[in-house]
Amino acid sequence: MKKRILGNSGLEVSALGLGCMGMSWAYGAPGDRGEMIKLLRDAVDLGVTFFDTAEVYGPLINEELLGEALEPVRNKVVIATKFGWELDPNGGAWPIGLNSRPEHIKQVADASLKRLRTDHIDLFYQHRVDPSVPIEDVAGAVADLIKAGKVGHFGLSEASAATIRRAHAVQPVAVVQSEYSLWSREPEVEVLPTLEELGIGFVPYSPLGRGFLTGAFSSDAKFAADDYRAGNPRFTAEALQKNAALIEQLKAIATPKGATPGQLALAWLLARKPWIVPIPGTRKLSRLEENIGAVSLELSDAELAAIEKVIAENQIEGQRYQDNELSMVNL
Secondary structure (H helix, E strand, O other), X not given: OOEEEOEOOOOEEEOOOEEOHHHOOOEOOOOOHHHHHHHHHHHHHOOOOEEEOOOOOOOOHHHHHHHHHHHHHHHHOEEEEEEOEEOOOOOOOOXXXXXXXXXXXHHHHHHHHHHOOOOOEEEEEEOOOOOOOOHHHHHHHHHHHHHOOOEEEEEEEOOOHHHHHHHHHHOOEEEEEEEOEOOEOHHHOOHHHHHHHHOEEEEEEOOOHHXXXXXXXXXXXXXXXXXXXXXXXXXXXXXXXXXXXXXXXXXXXHHHHOOOHHHHHHHHHHHHOOOEOOOOEOOOHHHHHHHHHHHHOOOOHXXXXXXXXXXXXXXXXXXXXXXXXXXXXXO
C-alpha cells in the first residue's frame, strides 16, 4: 500500500482509507459485529492505516466497533473521529441538532477515547459547522485537547473556505473532509484551492457516490426504509435511470484497463492531488480488495481527459442531499 501525507500536518496514512460509517449506520441494519471486526483487521493486513468513524455513527457503536477491532494494532493505525452533534437522549438513531459548544466538544472527546480504547484521537473533526458557536471557539477547544495530548490533529467537515481560514488562524487545520467524487465536485470551486494555499490535507467521503459509481444499482433498485439512500434525491428511480449513462461511459474507459468503474472513480480522485486521501466504505472483503486495487491504477492524461468529457456530457440528476441537509454544508 502506498502512503500519503495529509497536507503540511505530517500525518502519514495509507493512500486509501476506510470509511466505517456503513458498518453500523445509515445503510440498513448494522453489519454482523464479528464480521465487521474481521473486515477491519483484514483491512490492516492489506495495508490500510487510516480509519474514519464518528460518535453519531450508530450512534456510538461504530466507535466501539473500531475500538475493539483496532486495539491490538493501535500503534499501526490512524483513527479519525468527529464531534458536533447533539445526540437524541432517548436513544434515537439520528441526532436532534448541532452542538459544538467547547465544553461539549471536550466531553465528546473523553467519551470517544473510552469507546475507541485509546489515549489519543489522531484526527478530531468538527462533523458539521455549528452556526451558533464561533469557529474560533471550536478551534480553541480542540487546541486545548491537543495541548492535553488527547488529540493529535484538528479537522473540519463540509466547511466553507472562509470558515477554514478563520479556524486555521486559531489552531492549524490539518485536514478537511467533504463529499467529493466524479458526481459531486463542489469543493473544486473554493475549498480545494484554499487547502492547497494553506497546506491542508483533503479527505473525500462518499468517493464512490454512496455506491452508485461502482455500477451496482439499476434503475429499479430498492432500498430498505432504514437505508439512507431511500430518501436521497440521487437514488430515486428516475435519477438512477438518468444517471445510468454515466456509469456505462465510465465502464468504457475502465474495462480496457482491466478495471472497474469504482476503481476508475477512486484513481481519478487520487490523481487530483497528492494530499487527497479518499475513504470509501464497505462491508465486504471483495469490495475492499477492489477499492485498494485503485491505488495502483495509473491514468494517462488522455484517460483523465476522457473522464472529464464524460462528466461534462452527463448532467447529474438529483441533489446530493435533501434540502434540510444541504442547509448544513459549506457554512
